[in-house]
Amino acid sequence: MPTTGDRLARRYRRLLFCHPRAYRRARADEIVGVLLDAAPAGRTRPTPREAANLIRHGLRCRLGRPASRTVGVWATLTAVICGLFTAALATRAAWETSAPQPDRAETAAVFAAVLPGHELGDVDLAPALFTFYSQPLTVRALDNLLLGDGGEYQQSAVVAGAAGTPRMPADETLALAQRRLRETGWQVYAPTVHSVPGCADKTCTPVVTVTDTTLLARRGDTVLQLHVAAPPSPDGDDPSLTLSRTTPPAVLPAGVAGGLLGAALGWLVFGWASRRTEAAHPARAAVGVLLAITLALWWTPVLLAAPHLLRHHRAEPHPTWHPLWEWLGQPAASLLFVVGAASALLTLALAAAPRRSPLPTAAVG
Amino acid sequence: MREPTFLILTALAGGPRHGYGIIREVTTLSAQRVTLLPGTLYAALDRLHAQGLVAPDREETVDGRLRRYYRLTPDGIGALDAETARLRQLATAAESRLRALRPGTA
Numbered sequence: 459m460p461t462t463g464d465r466l467a468r469r470y471r472r473l474l475f476c477h478p479r480a481y482r483r484a485r486a487d488e489i490v491g492v493l494l495d496a497a498p499a500g501r502t503r504p505t506p507r508e509a510a511n512l513i514r515h516g517l518r519c520r521l522g523r524p525a526s527r528t529v530g531v532w533a534t535l536t537a538v539i540c541g542l543f544t545a546a547l548a549t550r551a552a553w554e555t556s557a558p559q560p561d562r563a564e565t566a567a568v569f570a571a572v573l574p575g576h577e578l579g580d581v582d583l584a585p586a587l588f589t590f591y592s593q594p595l596t597v598r599a600l601d602n603l604l605l606g607d608g609g610e611y612q613q614s615a616v617v618a619g620a621a622g623t624p625r626m627p628a629d630e631t632l633a634l635a636q637r638r639l640r641e642t643g644w645q646v647y648a649p650t651v652h653s654v655p656g657c658a659d660k661t662c663t664p665v666v667t668v669t670d671t672t673l674l675a676r677r678g679d680t681v682l683q684l685h686v687a688a689p690p691s692p693d694g695d696d697p698s699l700t701l702s703r704t705t706p707p708a709v710l711p712a713g714v715a716g717g718l719l720g721a722a723l724g725w726l727v728f729g730w731a732s733r734r735t736e737a738a739h740p741a742r743a744a745v746g747v748l749l750a751i752t753l754a755l756w757w758t759p760v761l762l763a764a765p766h767l768l769r770h771h772r773a774e775p776h777p778t779w780h781p782l783w784e785w786l787g788q789p790a791a792s793l794l795f796v797v798g799a800a801s802a803l804l805t806l807a808l809a810a811a812p813r814r815s816p817l818p819t820a821a822v823g
Numbered sequence: 824m825r826e827p828t829f830l831i832l833t834a835l836a837g838g839p840r841h842g843y844g845i846i847r848e849v850t851t852l853s854a855q856r857v858t859l860l861p862g863t864l865y866a867a868l869d870r871l872h873a874q875g876l877v878a879p880d881r882e883e884t885v886d887g888r889l890r891r892y893y894r895l896t897p898d899g900i901g902a903l904d905a906e907t908a909r910l911r912q913l914a915t916a917a918e919s920r921l922r923a924l925r926p927g928t929a
Contacts, residue, residue, distance in 0.1 A: 485865065487888075487889040488842065488889045488890070488891045489842070489861055489865055490888075491842070491843075491888035491889050491890060492841075492842035492843045492861045492864070493861050494888060495843035495888065496846060496861065507860065508860060508861075508862075511860040511861070511862035511863060512860075512861070512862045514862065515862035515863065515865065515866040516862070518866060519866065519869070523873075524866070524869035524872070524873045525870050525873035525874045
């Protein structure tokens, strides 16, 4: 029958799981001995403070280079960016749980409810959840996606325009639509107004200032955007409305889980490469340079896109947030991501090269 | 140099000690203010070993528990000496300012 001390020793030993295996092999008996010496009689479980301390120092120990003051910063940068990318990937997968895009019947019903008195014109259905230049993304389009056009990969929407010339002034259309939206259960956001140069007729002489008003509303998993121009566009389709889906509920938990998993993997892989190259490694310097290049290529789009998107979010109402990958500057900067991934793989390949001599893994060699 | 590092080096200045011995000595030296947790102690020992300031000395097994002793290296003695001089200079400067501030209590 195991004694109290045996049980406690086993629990302490389990808490050393964050330390690298070679370190555990060399030091676990000694550290567990100290923990048992320090534990008061009768203790059967490690205290939360002890557990947190062992896990924290175990994670640091995985990085090797015990005298380094910066390795923790590099590991954190690596783990966070890996976590962000895997979270973005997980959220993209979770978007597939979204309800199908509104079909013609649903769009027509919403149009009739929101814009009574207007005749429904053309309806452009959404061919996929996310589209690239309004088309489903295909392998053949990947080169365009990589070479600068990645920003065109966006959430798609169903667009419906009114047929013929508008039957009432723009402000009346807006007021009526707001009232009808509220009556039919939509949450209506404050309209945004932009003034842009435009045309009052097909000859476009003279150029006039067009006041373009966008009204956003949300009901359930559907987002509605109503566009009303004054004077109305000579090309017709005014007013027009677009319907799209909100972020599915599965996206948040998928993102959190994917992020934690990616960050943990990033930390472990960084730690492995760091320990392998901490001394007497032929590619020690090259690995450091490649890591810096990788992090620069991966972090730069994030640092540029996230503040820009945050300003955009604060400037306009958003019934649903932009997808996570857009906050990371992807796939607009997917070329940088791919080159960074190649650099990361090269870093790991160099780290895997044989060392010049065996590396001591503990203070006691 | 951080206080726990200084205290570990000071604990080892009295002679080689094992992990639990260092913890107890640090508690005594700091008048119970600092109690090192084993995770913190071994992270510090790994760092000090990598810096060449401490070295493993010997091993023994007591009641089935492995005890590994550590000692100061000549570099460790030098680092402790330099840090002690730095702290003494700071303490002396602070004391002289305090005496000037409270002449009656000097």
